[in-house]
Amino acid sequence: xRRDVSGWGRFPRIEAEVARPRDEASLRDLLGRGPxxxxxxGRSYGDSAAQPKGTVxxxxxxxxxxxxxxxxxLTAEAGVILGDVIxxxxxxxxxxxxxxxxxxVTLGGMIAADVHGKNHRRDGSFGRHLAWVDVMGPDGxxxxxxxxxxxxxxxxxxxxxxxxxxxxxxxxxPVTTGWIRQEMHVTPDLDAAMQVFEAAQSQYAxxxxxxxxxxxxxxxxxxxxxDHAAVADLPAARxxxxxxxxxxxxxxxxxxxxxxxxxxxxxxxxxxxxxxxxARKAGASLxxxxxxxxxxxxxQDWNRIYGRKGFAQYQVVLPLASARAGLxxxxxxxxxxxxxxxxAVLKRLGPQDSRLSFPMEGYTLALDxxxxxxxxxxxxxxxxxTLDHGGRYYLAKDARVSAETLHRADPRxxxxxAARVAQNMAGFASAQSERLGL
Amino acid sequence: xxxxxxxxxxxxxIALACAHEFAAAGDLVTLAARRAETLTADARDIExxxxxxxxxxxxxxxxxxxxxxxxxxDLPDVVICxxxxxxxxxxxxxxxxxxxxxxxxxxxxxxxALAAYANAMEARGSGVIVGISSVAxxxxxxxxxxxxxxxxxxxxxxSGLRNRLAKxxxxxxxxxxxxxxxxxxxxxxxxDKLTAQPAEIGRAVKTAVERRKDVxxxxxxxxxxxxxxxxxxxxxxxxxxx
Numbered sequence: 001x002r003r004d005v006s007g008w009g010r011f012p013r014i015e016a017e018v019a020r021p022r023d024e025a026s027l028r029d030l031l032g033r034g035p036x037x038x039x040x041x042g043r044s045y046g047d048s049a050a051q052p053k054g055t056v057x058x059x060x061x062x063x064x065x066x067x068x069x070x071x072x073x074l075t076a077e078a079g080v081i082l083g084d085v086i087x088x089x090x091x092x093x094x095x096x097x098x099x100x101x102x103x104x105v106t107l108g109g110m111i112a113a114d115v116h117g118k119n120h121r122r123d124g125s126f127g128r129h130l131a132w133v134d135v136m137g138p139d140g141x142x143x144x145x146x147x148x149x150x151x152x153x154x155x156x157x158x159x160x161x162x163x164x165x166x167x168x169x170x171x172x173x174p175v176t177t178g179w180i181r182q183e184m185h186v187t188p189d190l191d192a193a194m195q196v197f198e199a200a201q202s203q204y205a206x207x208x209x210x211x212x213x214x215x216x217x218x219x220x221x222x223x224x225x226x227d228h229a230a231v232a233d234l235p236a237a238r239x240x241x242x243x244x245x246x247x248x249x250x251x252x253x254x255x256x257x258x259x260x261x262x263x264x265x266x267x268x269x270x271x272x273x274x275x276x277x278x279a280r281k282a283g284a285s286l287x288x289x290x291x292x293x294x295x296x297x298x299x300q301d302w303n304r305i306y307g308r309k310g311f312a313q314y315q316v317v318l319p320l321a322s323a324r325a326g327l328x329x330x331x332x333x334x335x336x337x338x339x340x341x342x343x344a345v346l347k348r349l350g351p352q353d354s355r356l357s358f359p360m361e362g363y364t365l366a367l368d369x370x371x372x373x374x375x376x377x378x379x380x381x382x383x384x385x386t387l388d389h390g391g392r393y394y395l396a397k398d399a400r401v402s403a404e405t406l407h408r409a410d411p412r413x414x415x416x417x418a419a420r421v422a423q424n425m426a427g428f429a430s431a432q433s434e435r436l437g438l
Numbered sequence: 439x440x441x442x443x444x445x446x447x448x449x450x451x452i453a454l455a456c457a458h459e460f461a462a463a464g465d466l467v468t469l470a471a472r473r474a475e476t477l478t479a480d481a482r483d484i485e486x487x488x489x490x491x492x493x494x495x496x497x498x499x500x501x502x503x504x505x506x507x508x509x510x511x512d513l514p515d516v517v518i519c520x521x522x523x524x525x526x527x528x529x530x531x532x533x534x535x536x537x538x539x540x541x542x543x544x545x546x547x548x549x550x551a552l553a554a555y556a557n558a559m560e561a562r563g564s565g566v567i568v569g570i571s572s573v574a575x576x577x578x579x580x581x582x583x584x585x586x587x588x589x590x591x592x593x594x595x596x597s598g599l600r601n602r603l604a605k606x607x608x609x610x611x612x613x614x615x616x617x618x619x620x621x622x623x624x625x626x627x628x629x630d631k632l633t634a635q636p637a638e639i640g641r642a643v644k645t646a647v648e649r650r651k652d653v654x655x656x657x658x659x660x661x662x663x664x665x666x667x668x669x670x671x672x673x674x675x676x677x678x679x680x
Contacts, residue, residue, distance in 0.1 A: 001627060020624060063483035088487045 005055055008303050009045040010310030011371035011399055014431050016050050020057040027164060028140035030056055035429040038164045040106030041081060044113060045313045046399025047431035048159055056164065058108055064088065065167065072172040073131055078108025078165045083297075085172075090289070091243045094172035095228070097129040101345075103294050108165040113396035114157030114357035117293075118204035118226070121350035125359050127156030131169035135162060138427050142166060154419060157357030159395050161420060161428045161438060177242035179229040180204070180292040186222060186279045190327055193221035194363070197348040203227050204292075207346040208278075210271045211334050211367065219331055221346070222278050226292060233286065245288035252300035256308045306370045314379055315366040315394040316386045317349055323363040326389030330365060330382055337378045341367040356416045356438075358394040366397065376400060395432065403437045413438065440490075442514040444468040446497060446551055447521030451620035452570055454480055455640035456518055461488040463644065468514065470497035470507075499547030504554035516647055517555045518568040519548045523585075524622050530584045537584050544588035549595045556599055559608045566647050567603075568611045569596040570639075573655065576614070576664040579680060600652060611646045612653040615639050616660035632659065 005016040018039075021027040030036055036054035049055070062079035072094050074085065082096060083103035089095070100115040109115075111133060116125045123129075132146040135155055143163075145152035155162045183202065187193045193207050202225035209221035231242050238244070296302050303311070318326040327346075334341070344367045351361040358364075369375035383405050386393075392410050393401055407413050417438055420426055432438070443460045445453040448469035457467045461484045469477050474494040481492035497507060499521040525540035552567055559565030574582050575589030593612055600610035617623060617633040634656050642656045655661040667680070 001625065022621060063479050064486040065479065065482060067486050084487065 005039070005042075005050040006310065007045045007047065007049065007399065008043050009312055009368075009371070009399055010303055010306075010308075011312055012047055012431075013310075014047060014050040014052055016052045016055040018055045018057055020060050022060040024136070024142065024166070027056065027136060027166075030054060031136070031138060031140055031164075032427065035427055035434075036164075037428060037430040037433075038078070038108060038112070038160045040079060040109035040112075041104055043100075043102055043105045043109060044396040046397065047435065048113070048396055048398070049109070050431045051429060052431065058106065058164070061108075061166065062106075072174060073169050074172055075167065075169045076107055077167050078106060078111075080107050081105070082107065082110065086289070089172055090175070090178055093174055093176065093243075095175045095289070097123060097171060097173040098126040099293055101294065102297055103290075104297065107168055107170065108160075109396075111156055111165050111168060112158060112160045113394075114354065114359075115396070116347075116349065116359050118206040118347060120352075120359055121205070121348050122203055124350065124352060125157070125354075125357055126170075127354070127357065129171045129173075130156065131171060133165055134167040136164040136166055138163065138424050150419075153355050154416070154423075157354050158416075159356065159433065159438070160430065161416075161433055162423075162425050163428060175228045176231050177229045177234060178245045178289045179234060179238075179242070180226040180287050180289060181229045181233055182285050182287045182292065183225040184222060184278065184282050184285070185225070186220075186282045188220055190219040190221070190331065191324070193219070193223050193346065194324065196223040196225070197346075197363075200225050200348075205348060208274075209344050209346060210275055211331050211341055211344040212268045212271055212338070220275060222275065226287070229286060235286075245290060248290055248298050250298055250300050253302055253304040255304065257305045306368070310371045311368050312371050312376065312379065312399050313366060313368050313397040314382060315364060315397040316391040317358065317360055317362050317364040317394070318386070318389050318391045319360060319362040322389040326385060326391060327363060327365060329385045329389070333381055333385060334367070334378070337374075337381075339369060339375050339378045341369055355419075356395075356412055358392065358396070360392060364394070366394075371399075395436075395438075398432065401436070403435065406436050441465045441516055442468070442512060443516045443518065444470060444495075444511075444514040446470050446517065446519040446548070447499060448474075448477060448480075448497075450520045450522065450622070451636040452615065452618060452639045453518065453520035455636035456520070456643050457484055457492070457640075458488065458637070459640035459644045460516070461485075461490055461492070464488075464490065465516075466490055466493075468493040468495055468511065470495040472496070472498050499551055500542055504551045505557075507551075508554040508558050513555075513558050513562060513565070515564070516566045516568065517552070517559075518570070518643065519552055520570045521548050521551070522570065522572075522622065525585055527582050527584055540584050541588045541591075544585060545591040545595070548592055552596075552599065556603060556608065556610075560603060560606050563607045565608045566611065566650075567596075567599065567608065568613060568643055568647060569593075570613045570615065570643075571596065573614045573616050573660050573664050577667050577675075579667075581679075597653075609650050611643070611651055613639070613643055613646065613656065614653065614660065614664075615656045616663070618656075632657065632663075 003018045006013045034053045037051040038056045039049035058079040061077040064076045066075040098117045110126045114125045114127045185196045204226035207221045207223040347364050349359045352359040443465050448471040461467050474496045484492045523543035530537040571593045572589040574586035575593045596612040617628040646654045
């Protein structure tokens with residue numbers, strides 16, 4: 001059936017033929033007739049999971065298949081939602097080894113984008129925790145790929161372009177509570193924030209910073225370090241039920257916010273309030289897993305605050321050596337343009353060697369911009385700074401980069417493309433891969 | 439205390455959503471369907487997510503006699519019948535065998551299966567019977583009256599059963615989902631605001647069982663819509679295309 005499909009950013013919108021198979025036979029029937037791409041829960045931001053001629057909604061494959069309570073290995077179908085994994089296994093003492101900033105992603109999407117979390121420096125990306133992946137290839141045969149296999153290396157981070165991810169086995173991480181010991185550092189500028197990252201010994205680290213502040217408040221940051229709490233860290237009243245956390249009321253955005261409502265003034269005001277509210281929480285505190293990892297999940301459809309035209313997220317990683325200079329140049333350009341972004345997020349990534357995955361050692365910056373002409377023009381200027389500093393793009397967030405920019409930024413792209421062609425995988429194609437020549 | 443809940447027509451998305459909902463509350467679930475062994479992965483999924491053990495039973499809604507099926511296992515506390523077949527109105531109008539299958543699958547089979555449960559539960563003096571009917575049964579319309587008339591029969595049957603059993607301790611719930619995003623409706627272009635997800639039906643059914651509701655519309659707006667549709671005089675209604 002033809003439907004309008006878009007990513008979480010609601011930009012661009014693509015009219016696509018969407019099918020929702022329930023079993024391997026009906027999935028196989030969809031292959032070989034034209035380009036197809038698998039789609040999970042639609043949480044990539046741009047056009048990664050849309051193909052006008054054949055978008056395959058994989059949420060019909062959403063069963064958990066097996067769990068080994070001694071090793072923590074969960075076998076599940078690709079359409080299983082991460083939040084359901086947490087709901088099922090956190091009460092038994094297991095947590096995802098890597099999680100992105102929303103729990104409403106599918107396991108298949110997490111593999112395709114090889115997502116990272118706030119613990120990349122210590123624990124790597126999601127792909128590092130997989131025992132195997134089942135992939136349906138162009139001729140409909142299913143191959144089990146494990147670390148060391150060419151297909152595994154290409155599929156993890158391969159944006160669904162190697163075949164349809166059907167199932168996986170992932171090693172969950174043992175935890176003893178549902179709480180995080182958070183240590184909040186309030187830093188006056190980017191240098192101080194980076195010093196906190198470099199000195200951090202914690203499992204998790206993430207910073208929110210203000211990219212619209214003026215003068216001394218430019219780059220002021222809240223750096224949040226975190227570790228899984230032990231039972232002894234909890235207040236006595238919670239120790240008997242260490243996995244229970246307070247219920248969160250879900251709020252929603254009932255309407256698209258009118259286009260002009262987000263401007264430099266309202267965002268500057270929001271950032272000031274957010275900063276002040278959180279700076280009071282400086283120091284140590286206990287935060288439950290849901291509030292710590294998924295603060296935005298509490299607001300259903302928060303993507304509507306950017307209005308009907310949607311928004312574009314700009315996420316790049318800059319290598320360690322040029323990160324300081326590159327980040328400063330990016331922030332300076334954004335501040336001068338007065339094009340605000342809520343929640344500019346900074347993370348420190350560790351080394352990673354992979355075929356197309358996003359992470360490399362350095363700093364990653366993520367910013368949201370409304371999808372209007374002035375902001376998109378600013379992003380083109382940011383591209384030049386990213387290229388000058390050896391930066392790389394996160395395809396799961398991208399909706400607008402040019403093929404030329406991507407190929408200059410990421411020398412792995414032509415090799416990946418050539419390997420796809422050589423292995424007859426070119427029939428798996430998204431609007432994004434066609435735009436970027438992947 | 440955990441309840442025993444049996445789902446008839448368990449392959450349907452609505453039945454599976456109900457199974458998850460009850461299993462999450464600690465209830466013991468039995469999935470009954472044709473080719474029950476093909477539900478093994480779904481049963482395992484329910485066990486992994488919610489704990490407990492799920493039982494599979496071979497069940498054919500069109501079998502001539504259901505008393506034997508009912509006697510073949512412990513009588514559950516709750517039985518939910520989600521057996522249904524949408525059919526294709528246009529071709530079924532000229533295909534008696536296909537229309538008969540729609541009538542039998544939506545009315546005769548479910549009614550006779552629940553009759554067997556009703557008799558056993560009446561003898562025990564307790565139990566809840568849930569029939570998944572449809573708003574399509576509220577008034578016959580040109581676009582779906584074969585399915586709709588069978589559901590109308592099923593709705594009337596449930597109403598009569600509720601009346602008969604009212605003083606016996608056995609409760610009967612009629613569920614009238616509007617549009618639901620399921621396998622059955624996948625090929626239809628349904629309006630988002632009127633279309634429920636199967637999980638919503640699951641939650642609504644569990645609440646209805648616990649609060650001993652008689653008739654529920656899953657999205658409240660459907661009560662209003664069907665109220666209006668029922669109120670239109672036949673002289674006018676027959677000329678409308680809705």
